[in-house]
Amino acid sequence: MVLLELTQVVATYGPVRALHGIDAQVPEGSIVALLGANGAGKTTTLRAISGMVKATGRIRFDGHEVLNRRPEDVARLGVAHVPEGRGTLAQLTVWENLQMGAYIRRDRNRVKQDLDRVCGYFPWIPQRRRQPAALLSGGEQQMLAIARALMLRPRLLLLDEPSLGLAPIVVREIFDLIQAINREEGLTVLVVEQNASLALQLARRAYVLEVGRVVLEGESDELARNESVRKSYLGY
Secondary structure (H helix, E strand, C coil), rough: EEEEEEEEEEEEEEEEEEEEEEEEEEEEECCCEECCCCCHHHHHHHHHHHCCEEEEEEEEEEEEECCCCCCHHHHHHHHECCCCCCCCCCCEEEEHHHHHHHHCCCCCHHHHHHHHHHHHHHCCCCCHCCEEECCCCCCHHHHHHHHHHHHHCCEEEEEEECCCCHCCCCCCCHHHHHHHHHHHHCCCEECCCCCCCHHHHCCCCEEEEEEEEEEEEEECCCCCCCCHHHHHHHCC
């Protein structure tokens, strides 16, 4: 089943067109990557999905048209967005950040269960619950941002550059966690990542963007063997 489908999505920032008719599909339960250089339109694609930038075309999530809906309305449908730069609320504590992740939920009786569930993935959180998020390391802040997104109980997780500025060992830990959550909970993930080698290891399928257009798409192992992808993004 296709959970998310983009059809001829065009997005602009003032007079500048950032997306030139994007077509893409994200099957339910899969991990899909968006690859490309800076300025390719990867972040704009995520923002169009979550209602953070005006766009035309069609974006359907679980049968619902979400194009140009308010971000909070898209979130209520089950889409959680972890932006580039992590987006943690620096002056709030770790625990307050997690609670903010559930702020639009109505099933308050299940929020406590989900706090326990999320701490199972991030066992360091209970010991740091009263610490301001600003005092966490970069890797911990990224993990907290993902944990906060999970508190929404989303069906689709949008991740924008989760490896940015982090040490390789921390990146591997985060990517292993994403795979575990996908495997154990069936959470669908659409990830933007400049580290194409890591992204192709993480994702089942990928799209390569250049200046706002999809120029290549396919299964990850197929793209990893593609000569143009290897030369342009994998460095060999």
